[in-house]
Amino acid sequence: MKNDLPGASALEEVLLAQREAYSREPYPSWEKRAGHLRALRTMLLDHADALADALDADFGRRSKAELLLSELWLVKSEIDSALRHGKRWMRPRRRATGIWLRPATAKVIPQPLGVVGIVAPWNYPILLAVGPLIGALAAGNRAMIKMSELTPRTGELFAQLIGRTFAQEQAAVVNGDASVGAAFCALPFDHLIFTGSTRVGREVMRAAAANLTPVTLELGGKSPAIVGPHARFETAVDSIMAGKTLNAGQTCIAPDYVLVPRGQEQAFVERARACMARLYPDFTRNRDYTTIVSDRHFARMRSLADEAASLGATVHPLSDAQPDASSRQFPPCAVTNAPEHSALMHEEIFGPLLPIVPYDTIDDAIRYVNARPRPLALYLFDNERVTVERVLHETVSGGVAVNETLLQIACEGLPFGGVGASGIGAYHGYDGFKTFSKMKPVLFQPRLNARPLLLPPYGRRFHAVMRLMFRF
Incomplete structure (x- = not known):
């Protein structure tokens, strides 16, 4: 062909x-x-x-x-x-x-x-x-x-x-x-x-x-990761970064933003930077890290980061390398204090930028997720059963992974699909x-059956059968 x-x-x-x-x-x-x-x-x-x-x-x-x-x-x-x-x-x-x-x-x-x-x-x-x-x-x-x-x-x-x-x-x-x-x-x-x-x-x-x-x-859509109040924090950060950096974040189920307990934003950034050094040493020459697919998509990543910074956000490079337009290599960056009206916070990112959003209570985190279009994936990190059940029951998403990222798509017994906008x-x-x-539903009727009891003319026999049917 x-x-x-x-x-x-x-x-x-x-x-x-x-x-x-x-x-x-x-x-x-x-x-x-x-x-x-x-x-x-x-x-x-x-x-x-x-x-x-x-x-x-x-x-x-x-x-x-x-x-x-x-x-x-x-x-x-x-x-x-x-x-x-x-x-x-x-x-x-x-x-x-x-x-x-x-x-x-x-x-x-x-x-x-x-x-x-x-x-x-x-x-x-x-x-x-x-x-x-x-x-x-x-x-x-x-x-x-x-x-x-x-x-x-x-x-x-x-x-x-x-x-x-x-x-x-x-x-x-x-x-x-x-x-x-x-x-x-x-x-x-x-x-x-x-x-x-x-x-x-x-x-x-x-x-x-x-x-x-x-x-x-x-x-796709903006798939959230929630680091719960009872999470193994460093394990959560490592898993989120592994999910975010696969294919340089060009993944429909990649964590799009992360919700962390207020006050832990800087700890997240520091752990993420250490994680990047382990996963992708000698970043500039590392062949394990994928580049951005096109010049247009590279320019979009740079625009999202620049606009957020111009609106007061702080961009935290997670590597010493700089974005390189000639090779389209874009190192991962965490972003804090990004305004809600910035493109970074309402467009699916589809790249290696990770906004960090603080929350005060798990109720606030749930409300934040529910105020936005339903995502393709949701990632929850927490070891308390009550918190896990609340998030599972009170949010709607295409799929969920608890204490993990991305691997729900590899589970052969689970369906993969979105809901609503995702x-x-x-x-x-x-x-x-x-x-x-x-x-295809098929009904098989044998030669001897009760159908004649329900055919007209609707006389006493029919009404007796109907009374019996309504009784049970």
Whole structure:
């Protein structure tokens, strides 16, 4: 398949080919689905070095270790899980009928939807293209994938690898600019999953609505970390910094800001600086720290920091290195006293800036979180059960990790998805299988049944049966 598709007509041709293939085989066997998953796993593992080189070239510097840990290992684990459990996921599941419908029986039968559209972002292009693809293939679907124009080498290589691994009628990759992305989202898919910004997510949902295409949107937002009054403070800071610096903070579930007990702001900064020295020694030459993906995104980081400083905030560099526009290396910085009206405090940061916000009581921290749009992730550090339960019950977020950051996305039994402004729907594991399936309810009625008792003419027998039904 060509990667420089000229327009909507070429996209429609691929969609039509996949629809026709689906109509010929609307319910693939588990053996065929498992074969696709194994082929996908083999392709990814065999070309890990090439994918790492492409990502490194696209970013300017992207750690191969991060690719292995945060992308390839995660998708391999998810493929392995689907291979272990997928045959069981396919089985019809009995449901209760209620006493008055007996002797009828009921089942829910998982059925492939057809063709799934996947829009992958630039920050984790392999993970966020392949993750939904795993669920789509396990559920028996065909898939079209739109890669980000900000990682063109990765998109080109991924298109080649998918083209060698699958027939175009099974899985196809599309590359192109924003106009191609808009045409892609306007296609009448059977399901469309988009990972990206809330702003673009609104446009995707609007385009999908024209076709009544159901959507899963993974949108991010300002994910808070709360250092509770009973937290292991140094452990909390270390975990927050590990989550914030992975991929230089270019992670949809990265801690966006941190709430700390008032008076501990400077202690947080000092511990964070010591943590950075351990994680990324010789920072300027350290290959483990990823650079910012583009000049525009680098300029945005600098603008966020400069504007906050001009409004009275204090920017605390956590490394002796300075931001370097030529390499797009932006060292992490903590920010204190940032005004609420600054862009830093109301835009998703998506980079290595970390505002620190003090609070007086855990009630204040909960109110602060709840006064803002619901985030994709919330991180709580505390060892008191009552505090943990309060935060879990009194805040709403896409997911939560307690005394940890980021690893909730690696838990194969947990769904991943947002809520409100941070997204719609969820996937991963069985939840991904369900998202990309029609869980079709079916009632089976035997030859001998009680239906004739409820048919007109509605005489004494009917009313006697109704009195009995209302009594129980």
